[in-house]
Amino acid sequence: MIKWCLNIIFLLGVSFSFGQQLNISLDKEEVKIGEPFTLTYSVISTVKLDSIVYFEYNDIFPGKNSSDIEKEGINVTYDIEISKGFSDTNYQDGKDFIWTGSYELIAWDSAFVIIPPEIITIEDSIFIFPAGLIHVLSPEINATQPIYDINESFTELPSKSAFLQFIKQNWLWVTIASVLLIAVGIYLIRRSQKEPTPLSLREKTLAQIDQLEKSRAYEVNLKEYYFELSVILRRFFADHYQSRVMDKTTAEIEVILAKNGLDKEMILLTRQLLMQSDLVKFAQSVPELQEIQNVTNNARQVINEIADLYLKDEK
Numbered sequence: 001m002i003k004w005c006l007n008i009i010f011l012l013g014v015s016f017s018f019g020q021q022l023n024i025s026l027d028k029e030e031v032k033i034g035e036p037f038t039l040t041y042s043v044i045s046t047v048k049l050d051s052i053v054y055f056e057y058n059d060i061f062p063g064k065n066s067s068d069i070e071k072e073g074i075n076v077t078y079d080i081e082i083s084k085g086f087s088d089t090n091y092q093d094g095k096d097f098i099w100t101g102s103y104e105l106i107a108w109d110s111a112f113v114i115i116p117p118e119i120i121t122i123e124d125s126i127f128i129f130p131a132g133l134i135h136v137l138s139p140e141i142n143a144t145q146p147i148y149d150i151n152e153s154f155t156e157l158p159s160k161s162a163f164l165q166f167i168k169q170n171w172l173w174v175t176i177a178s179v180l181l182i183a184v185g186i187y188l189i190r191r192s193q194k195e196p197t198p199l200s201l202r203e204k205t206l207a208q209i210d211q212l213e214k215s216r217a218y219e220v221n222l223k224e225y226y227f228e229l230s231v232i233l234r235r236f237f238a239d240h241y242q243s244r245v246m247d248k249t250t251a252e253i254e255v256i257l258a259k260n261g262l263d264k265e266m267i268l269l270t271r272q273l274l275m276q277s278d279l280v281k282f283a284q285s286v287p288e289l290q291e292i293q294n295v296t297n298n299a300r301q302v303i304n305e306i307a308d309l310y311l312k313d314e315k
Contacts, residue, residue, distance in 0.1 A: 021043070024042075038104055051121075057086065058085070064114040086101060113136055115133065115134070229296065240307075
C-alpha cells in the first residue's frame with residue numbers, strides 16, 4: 001500500500017518550469033498522534049521572485065487519508081490542525097532566489113496522510129507543488145501494563161435541603177443574627193414613629209412672620225398684611241404673658257410690656273408697629289416697600305427680645 005501511495009506522489013512530480021524549482025519537505029517521515037511536525041514549501045529560481053501569491057490556510061490544513069485505499073481511495077479528507085500559522089520569507093543564496101513558506105501541523109488520527117499538491121502563482125503564472133506523505137502512528141501500547149476501566153465518580157446529593165442543613169449546623173449564630181435584626185428593626189420603626197420636637201413659641205411665631213413675608217400679601221392687600229402682622233404680635237404677647245391682649249388697645253399693651261420688664265426701646269418699637277398697622281387700616285396710609293420690610297424685621301426683633309428675657313432655656 002505504501003509503495004502505491006508513493007507512486008501516486010511520484011506521478012504528481014516535482015515541477016520545473018523555466019528555471020523555477022518547486023519543492024515540498026516534511027521534517028519527519030513518521031509522527032505520533034498529537035506530535036507536531038513542520039511542512040515547508042519552497043521555490044528556487046534563477047531570476048528574482050518579484051511576485052508570488054500563495055493562499056494560506058488558517059486553522060485546518062486539508063490532507064487526504066490513505067489508510068484504506070481499497071475501500072475509500074485517497075480522496076477522503078483528513079483535517080490536519082495548524083498549530084502555528086503560515087509564515088514565509090524571501091532570500092538569496094548565491095545565484096538562486098529562494099522563497100519558503102512553512103506550517104506547523106498536528107495530526108490526530110493514525111493514517112498515511114497525503115499532503116495534496118498546492119497551487120502557487122509566480123509572475124502571473126500558475127505552478128503546482130508536488131504532494132507529500134507522512135505516516136501518523138497510534139501510541140504504543142505497553143503489554144505489561146494492565147488495562148483499567150474508566151471509573152466515574154459522582155457527588156452524592158444531600159438528603160435534606162441545603163438551607164435546612166445550614167440552619168442545623170449554625171443554629172446558634174442564626175439565632176443571634178435574627179435577634180439582632182429584630183432589635184434593629186424595632187429601633188428603626190420606633191425612631192420613624194417618634195413625634196417631632198414641637199416648636200417653641202418664639203420659633204412658631206417667627207415662622208408665621210416668615211410665611212407672611214414670603215407670601216408678599218402686601219402687594220395684593222396692604223391692609224390685610226399689616227393686620228396679619230399685628231395679630232401675630234398680639235397672639236405672641238397673649239401666649240407669652242398668659243394674658244388677654246387681642247382686645248386691648250396699644251396703650252394697654254404697653255402697660256403689660258412695661259410691667260413685665262421690657263425696656264423702653266422695645267416698648268416704643270412695639271408702639272410704632274401697632275400704630276403703623278392702625279394708620280394703614282384707618283388712615284389709608286401707603287408705606288414704601290422698604291418701610292414694610294423694616295416693620296416686619298422690627299416685629300422679629302421685639303419677639304426675640306422678649307424671648308431672650310423670659311425663655312432662658314432657648315439661649
